[in-house]
Amino acid sequence: MAQFLEALINGISLGSLYAIIALGYSMVYGIAKMLNFAHGDVIMVGGYIVFIVLNNMGMPAALAIPAAMLVCVALGITIEGLAYRPLRQATSLAVLITAIGVSYFLQNAAQLIWGANPRFFTIMNYGNIPVSLGKDQFNISVGKLCSVGVSVVIMLGLSFFTGKTKMGKSMRAVSEDRGAAELMGINVNRTIALTFAIGSALAGVAGAMLVGVYGVQLSPTTGAMPGIKAFTAAVFGGIGSIPGAMIGGILIGVIEILVGTFISTDLKDALTFAVLIIMLVVKPTGLLGKPIREKV
Amino acid sequence: MSLLSVQDLHVFYGNIHAIKGISFDVSEGEIVTLIGANGAGKSTTLNTVCGLLHARSGSINFNGEDITRLKASSMTARGMVLCPEGRRIFQQMTVRENLEMGGFTRPKGEIAASLERVYKQFPRLKEREKQVAGTLSGGEQQMLAMGRALMSRPKLIMLDEPSMGLAPILVEQIFEIIHSLHENGSTILLVEQNAQMALSVADRAYVLETGRITMTGPAEDLLHDDAVRKAYLGE
Ligand SMILES: Nc1ncnc2c1ncn2[C@@H]1O[C@H](COP(=O)(O)OP(=O)(O)OP(=O)(O)O)[C@@H](O)[C@H]1O
Numbered sequence A: 001m002a003q004f005l006e007a008l009i010n011g012i013s014l015g016s017l018y019a020i021i022a023l024g025y026s027m028v029y030g031i032a033k034m035l036n037f038a039h040g041d042v043i044m045v046g047g048y049i050v051f052i053v054l055n056n057m058g059m060p061a062a063l064a065i066p067a068a069m070l071v072c073v074a075l076g077i078t079i080e081g082l083a084y085r086p087l088r089q090a091t092s093l094a095v096l097i098t099a100i101g102v103s104y105f106l107q108n109a110a111q112l113i114w115g116a117n118p119r120f121f122t123i124m125n126y127g128n129i130p131v132s133l134g135k136d137q138f139n140i141s142v143g144k145l146c147s148v149g150v151s152v153v154i155m156l157g158l159s160f161f162t163g164k165t166k167m168g169k170s171m172r173a174v175s176e177d178r179g180a181a182e183l184m185g186i187n188v189n190r191t192i193a194l195t196f197a198i199g200s201a202l203a204g205v206a207g208a209m210l211v212g213v214y215g216v217q218l219s220p221t222t223g224a225m226p227g228i229k230a231f232t233a234a235v236f237g238g239i240g241s242i243p244g245a246m247i248g249g250i251l252i253g254v255i256e257i258l259v260g261t262f263i264s265t266d267l268k269d270a271l272t273f274a275v276l277i278i279m280l281v282v283k284p285t286g287l288l289g290k291p292i293r294e295k296v
Numbered sequence B: 001m002s003l004l005s006v007q008d009l010h011v012f013y014g015n016i017h018a019i020k021g022i023s024f025d026v027s028e029g030e031i032v033t034l035i036g037a038n039g040a041g042k043s044t045t046l047n048t049v050c051g052l053l054h055a056r057s058g059s060i061n062f063n064g065e066d067i068t069r070l071k072a073s074s075m076t077a078r079g080m081v082l083c084p085e086g087r088r089i090f091q092q093m094t095v096r097e098n099l100e101m102g103g104f105t106r107p108k109g110e111i112a113a114s115l116e117r118v119y120k121q122f123p124r125l126k127e128r129e130k131q132v133a134g135t136l137s138g139g140e141q142q143m144l145a146m147g148r149a150l151m152s153r154p155k156l157i158m159l160d161e162p163s164m165g166l167a168p169i170l171v172e173q174i175f176e177i178i179h180s181l182h183e184n185g186s187t188i189l190l191v192e193q194n195a196q197m198a199l200s201v202a203d204r205a206y207v208l209e210t211g212r213i214t215m216t217g218p219a220e221d222l223l224h225d226d227a228v229r230k231a232y233l234g235e
């Protein structure tokens, strides 16, 4: 029982990290109508920035995280402007291939700058909360608990932003009908750039959590796997939906840890994706996704 | 001087020459209608004027400014708005949010008064304020599209087939609204397949046939013209 509870809590916490990444995928997909394959690699860059600022420069985390976010935002806006904007009228396949290209570009650039050797990060110890359940005992890491809190705050913040602010509403308008949004006087390019900025800022936070809280070793391909998992989470929850990304992220995290703990570590990725496939067969729009209406 | 003046406009879709050198103008306070059969190029003309499409050659002047190369998102702030074919309201947003988007370029302090005006013109929209727009009836959706366009306080409002797909009684209602907008001083460029209704409400008309203007004159005269009656009024 204690083992199950511990796995569940770890799953929720890992899931909340996936949720933050999934929110980035989902918002960009919802508004720019493209799959930003390079999102995971922006996370990797964020991870390196945190590493450099914390480890090499010896600055506090309170500085490292905003630094990572800033660099990621700049990177995200640059990628959008240079690689994706010229393809606004192109087929979605051309855009996807470009995004894969950007992904490899970032991985190779990281290797050039920081080398291919993985860097190990001494996880910051934020302390543990001991929990006893009968005669069983386990610890809940404060860092992981905080990451759950952070992702909830981010989700609520984004829901408020898209639901209540003028900028956020204009993003929804662009998401629904780009041409009609333009007719309202909304600058579509600027709106899409803003979406990338938000998604990339989240990638920066995720990068910091990945290396700082989860102790993932840092290498140029670090972002790929969490990226794919989070994308799975976004699809699972219904791509384009903010609460969907959150729920999808948590579910994928929980499934992954439970399978890893009780069935087999080797199978955890395979089973996670199997669950996604079943989901897509049963409900193609994901848990909270809205059916896409064909225009007549 | 005219508010909108289009000179020798040519528009292409790839190799398809959709608009073949048309010229027309709209003066302040007028309702001008562009009538023509399916595929004549009416929507293409409006979309080009408002910047969603761009002309290969020719010029478009609005309010004393050359706007030929400007993009659509900069037109609303200049006082021109298109209420597009098929309405294209934001289906997943509420009625009120749709209207707010219509006022996107206007100062924040003005929105409440603009909403008030639109609700006065379309009381039905006020009742449905919080409803998601996709669940409105066809007629209500058309009212929302027109209300949304009015939120930007346009000098020129362009309507692309506002009566499309509506029951006759609703068509009457929409044209009454167009008439009342006109009485309140709005300048309107109206595109319609329903030539009978369009000609009865308009001051002047242009007949568009496969990308060319073949006839023009006071709407009253065209309404009684034999050729027009035969081709467009089903006689
Ligand atoms: N996106 C497009 N690509 C290629 N050709 C197009 C496109 N849109 C319109 N056309 C062509 O341009 C011509 C004019 O079309 P347009 O939509 O302007 O006609 P319309 O007068 O508005 O017709 P309707 O009354 O059916 O709305 C038509 O021959 C049409 O087939």
Ligand SMILES: [Mg+2]
Residues within 6 Å of the ligand: B042, B043, B044, B085
């Ligand atoms: Mg048309």
